[in-house]
Amino acid sequence: MASNHLYLVDGSGYIFRAYHQLPPLTNRHGLNVGAVYGYTAMLWKLADALHKADGPSHLAVVLDKGSHTFRNDMYDQYKAHRPPPPEDLVPQFPLIRTATKAFSLPCIEEEGFEADDIIATYTCRAVEAGWNVTIVSSDKDLAQLIIPGQVDMLDTMKNERRSSQYVIDKFGVGPERLGDVLALMGDSVDNVPGVPGIGPKTASKLINEHGDLEGVLAAIPSMKPSKMRENLENNVEMARLSRKLVALHCDMPLRQDLDSLKLDGIPPEPLREFLEDQGFKTLLSRLTGERPMPRVDLHATPVTDATAPAAEVEARTGMPALPELPPIDCTAYTTITDEAALDAIIAEAYAGGLLAIDTETDALDSVASGLVGISLATAPGRAAYVPVGHVSSDDMFGEKPPQLPLSVVVDKLLPVLSDPAVLKIGHNIKYDINVLARHGLVIAPYDDTMVISFDLDSGKMLGGHGMDVAASTHLAHTCTSFKDVTGTGKKQISFAHVTLDRATAYAAEDADVTFRLWTRLKPRLAHEAATRVYERVDRPLIPVVAGMERAGIKVDRHKLAQLSSQFTQEMARLEEEIYAEAGHPFTIGSPQQLGVVLFDEKGLKGGKKGKSGAYSTDVTVLEKLAAEGNAICRLVLDWRQVAKLKSTYTEALQAQINPVTGRVHTSYSLTGAQTGRLSSTDPNLQNIPIRTETGRQIRDAFVAEPGHVILAADYSQIELRLAAHMADVPALKEAFAAGEDVHARTAMELFGEVNRDTRGRAKTINFAILYGISRWGLAGRLEISADEAQAMIARYFERFPGISAYINETTEHARAKGFTETLFGRKTWFPQITNSIQHSRQGAERAAINAPIQGTSADIIKRAMVRMGPALAEAGLPNVKMLLQVHDELVFELPEGDVEAAKPVIERVMAHAAEPIVHLSVPLGIEIGTGPSWGAAH
């Protein structure tokens, strides 16, 4: 028996939510239609489920009409505090009606009645008739209507069906008692008063104890005296009124009967016209069947139109549009296998003064991999591939393809690669510098289109600044993907096994694309005031970082192995104890299983969180439970720490030791962090433990060669110093100038006394300021109430007035211009800062507050790195090698005998790295330590 299933769409509720959660979108009339688009896509999805299991057989959209309802007659404050809808949402209301009509769906609205009551009435009628009902809404009031097995709710934005279990999880009572709980809680949005001091937890507790609201009110005299009893006594009538306000009414007059809501598919014509008018192309193409149905990701931010940048750049900077480039043709490239052809392209490079270059290797690691081929481009479309390390491919039956000997290619390229008259262009040229350095080749001068792209557009390019993203953004070109050439997974082959024609098409394209990118991006540097940061900070850093990667750092394998076995024993011991506490073995590393053990089996209270609905078992939760005396939590915390150290550090690090050099060579990304910081991968040497004693032991495995020592030099409190300078805070500047303990000084200003507690709190607040504070966040960190946190922030701003001005000016600038700048002019873009979704926007604001500070710090240490080599050489210390950078720290390896001479040079270079471009009003403090290992140098 096919049963009827009625879908009731809460259109008014949906549009508010869609407005805040979906990206803004403009139709051809210039109207913002983001919410309408979301609504249209949702209706499409619902209508499309017609006849599917759980899909609708009947459907109606219900809208609010007018603002005065019988609830206002009951309580004049009802919904009184609600702010007027945002300006660009208002014109979308009528479009909702238009959209619904375009789908030929019934649209129900009654003057003087709220959508909720109409939905309730239809639900009751349908239930009486034995139908199933799905209410498409996320309004918690409507959850009162849920009936297990017959009525449920659908949240289309989270793609989540909600049954009575959802109500029980969220409100502690079933749908039939939800009204009583809501009445006690009140609702600040609808201005339902409720009872002060009673939130969801207390409300559900009371209702579960006393049955319903009247039961609770009747029980007041038997309650023991408390603030809560007092609140209840004083608000009996308010509670009764609230109960009436939240109650849903099933007796509204219905103009359309149930059967008239039948859904019979959607006539295409009015819909097509509507979609065309609004410019909803994706939906339109689905309607006309031009393209297979792509999955619409409603949350995706629209990507920059690949053809737009030139015009956009022109509009923004006045830079004239550049001439068109010829189309990219991957079949037009040549494979160079004889000397004459190589000579010819080198001659072209000399003639034009430009040579784009890209190297292909047999692995991703620039220090360990072998050279397979080099591609060269001398003009857009004019590119060639020089294979040098290809071996037999599958279809060549073991025949090695013809190619020039590596030594010949190296000899021929050597002069042009270092010729000052030929600019070499690479995309991530650090990689090529390292690969070619192992064959004695030096590249100079050079440009790097990846770094240029980063210096122009940091924060704008969602997928990073790699070749594929850069090509599609700036050239509207989709590159041949590496995986298309080499395959993927088990079938993946090394580039050395790729046939020459395929290799040429792929590799020469990269050189061609690099050349084209340079023609597009290089001119923008000057027009967008990014030349200084590129030429004075980032470009000169490239060979310096390349050198650090090649140098690597010596790691004591035995020390790591010894730690590993120590950790293994420790874990085994903890495991046993944990299993004993739990009563059975389980996978401790599985947060899911751990959650079951702690919260279901042992009954600890910790609640669920996160959209997956899983229990959270992170440190903050476990620490709290451990402090309450739950032994198992402390054991799990200890186990986690040791497991982390073992898997991420002692084990993985041993595997990363290069068998040839006996050292670990990390790879730094110059474009990975939006603020301008470096990042480190394979392995990440910027997160080696230091905060705990056990973890610190890992640093002891980073050692110097015999006769040498490790020297670590740190900027002390550099970000706080920069904040003091940039926000112009006299009290902080004085403290730094006098060499005082700034956190203590802050504690004095805020609390009037300095002790361990106040200094610790002051330190937290100082950091909070750098990260863009919210009272909620600070409250959580300090374990105080939001009000107290608010008072503390107010006091901070009062004592350090420059700070609040800095925050306001920085966010204002970011909003107006779209980016922030460091003292050296490095830009970071914040496209989300005008996002209509509140939390996206606020996230961008916090990041914008932090970026100038973090970014200036990055600029300074980068300048120190650039100057360090020449300064040491000039001081007669060529054997001092810079190995690592960890954001505010530089790590060196040097002969023992050089230590005393090197210290003042390193100190001076770091302390004065900002000059002469920037003069800081605070000194930069440097702390230096030395020892046989990295651990000992701290």
Add this chain to the structure above:
DNA sequence: TGCATCACG
């Protein structure tokens, strides 16, 4: 592949 967790500045 996504999520949770945790290592660093």
Add this chain to the structure above:
DNA sequence: GACGTACGTGATGCAT
């Protein structure tokens, strides 16, 4: 009408 609580990273193990 609901959200989710500090900035910036990268690596790992589990579960799907």
